Amino acid sequence: MRASRLLSILLLLQTRGRMTARELADRLEVSVRTIYRDVESLHAAGVPLYGDAGPSGGYQLLEGYRTRLTGLTADEAESMFLAGLPGPAAELGLGSVVAAAQLKLKAALPLELRDRAERIQERFHLDAPGWYRERDELPFLPAVAEAVWNQRAIEVRYRRWAPPHLVNRRLEPYGLVVKAGRWYVVARSGEQVRTYRVWQIQELHPLDEGFERPAGFVLADYWLGYLREFEERLRQGQATVRLSPRGLERLGDMMTPGVVAAARESASAPDADGWVTATLPIEGAEHACSEFLRLGMDVEVLEPAGLRDLMRRHAAVLARLYGE
Structure with a gap:
């Protein structure tokens, strides 16, 4: 806060010229005594700042000085x-x-x-969240951010996807990441550093316990490694499919970057109708079926046989629904 205030004093004097200690104090919402101390610190740092006494006095920077x-x-x-x-x-x-x-x-x-x-x-306007979803409600985000900043532990009640769905965790939060409009906190729980989605925190209690960040921990490096591991865990199987030209194009809007890259790298030469054959990583048969159904008539699953049969059964149900 103090470094920010010193910079603010410099910028105010640079843009407005002469200002009294009272004017600076009122603008920065601090006491006049605090302004006096800040001016002394700027003097000690070599900033050419001087003040004049009297009704028309005040502080100003030496003419020509710029930050x-x-x-x-x-x-x-x-x-x-x-x-x-x-x-x-x-x-x-x-x-x-x-x-x-x-x-x-x-x-x-x-x-x-x-x-x-x-x-x-x-x-230019930057809008981080993805399409077709509302922004998460994040009542505990400020508290998590404060814990990250002050290196204080927190206790949370967290909702997981797998049972047991509600668990209590003591977290030492190292950093916050926002990806596609969703907030994640990277924190140590026990002996492991994990990633938690802030939206899934149901309760939060600050603890009067500090912690030390690991030496050499870099949040950006951790996050890149986490994304690589997540993609590897998520895609442990493969499916061979045929894609129409439109299906190959739509793949970029509907699948993860790893799937899209695999499709482009493995795609065969187009046949007479423009269709290509490609090998894609999949999470599992049920999940892959739901993803491929979104492509409708622009995809045909060739292998594995179990996934092709699952697609056939879903297609049969749809045919019955729309048969009339």
């Missing part, structure tokens, strides 16, 4: 205004904070870069 934020290139400045996702920030209770930070950054930019940043905000 190093003005060293941003055009591409760097534009990327800063693409990086903030308003949805996830709002879910964390930081929507107004992100907006304020962008305003401060914009104030620190030279006029040309400021105009480019404003055009970015006018012309």
Whole structure:
């Protein structure tokens, strides 16, 4: 918080010129004494900041001094205004904070870069969640985020897919990840580091217990490894299928990237009607059947025989339903 406040003082003086200690205190919602201490810290850091006494006095920066934020290139400045996702920030209770930070950054930019940043905000909008589903209700997300930030353990009641469906867990949360609009917390439970979906937390109780993050733990590296392992666990079987041109195209909208990549790598040359034969990883017969049925007439399962028979039986039921 203090580092953020020091930066805010710099940006306010840079954009507004002279300001009194009272004006700075009111703007930053701190005491005048706190502003005095912050100004001393900026002096000690070598910032050319000086103040004048009297009714028309106040603090100001030495003429020509600019913070190093003005060293941003055009591409760097534009990327800063693409990086903030308003949805996830709002879910964390930081929507107004992100907006304020962008305003401060914009104030620190030279006029040309400021105009480019404003055009970015006018012309691009990032919407993280996928189609056809509502955003998760996340009453415990702020509490999880606070535990992550302060390195405090939490006790949760968690709903799992497999029985027993409700379990109690003591978690040491290392980090939060948002993927496709869904929030996950990476946490140690017992001797293992696992991934938990925040939406499935039914109860949460903060504990008065701290913990130490493992040396060398990098959240982004863990997440990439988790995704690879998840894909490997999920797809342990194979199916040989024929796909129409439209089926091959629709595959990208309906299957995971791993399945799509396998289809493209294994696809045979198109036959006279444009159909290709490909080998796809599958989780199991029932799950694969439900996925392939979504492709309708644009897929034919060749192997394994059990999956082909399951598709045939589903098709027979559909034929009876629509036979009249």
